[in-house]
Amino acid sequence: MTLLFKKEIPENIQRGLIAKGEGATWEQSAEIAKVSRYEMQRWREHPDAGNLISTAFNLSMEEAMGVIASNLPKLSKRLCEIGLDPKVKAYSAAPAIL
Secondary structure, eight states, X not given: OOGGGXXXXXXXXXXXXXXXXXXXXXXXXXXXXXXXXXXXXXXXXXXXHHHHHXXXXXXXXXXXXXXXXXXXXXXXXXXXXXXXXXXXXHHHHHHHHO
């Protein structure tokens, strides 16, 4: 274990790793952390980095699923209206039904 990993992850690096978990690129994550891309990727090897990234990813997924779930009734109704409307051409209705 190198000297880098004998200490806790600094706040700026945590913000960068969280951004990575939320879908940012390594370049964007490094910009958020105000470090180089190389340094940001080195911190990815820290034993606690995986948990930060994973937690941020899971929270983003939960939020996205909540948005979808809360709008599912409206989406279903709208897609049924499009798919069943006799005025809608089959080539337009098929993608809506899929």
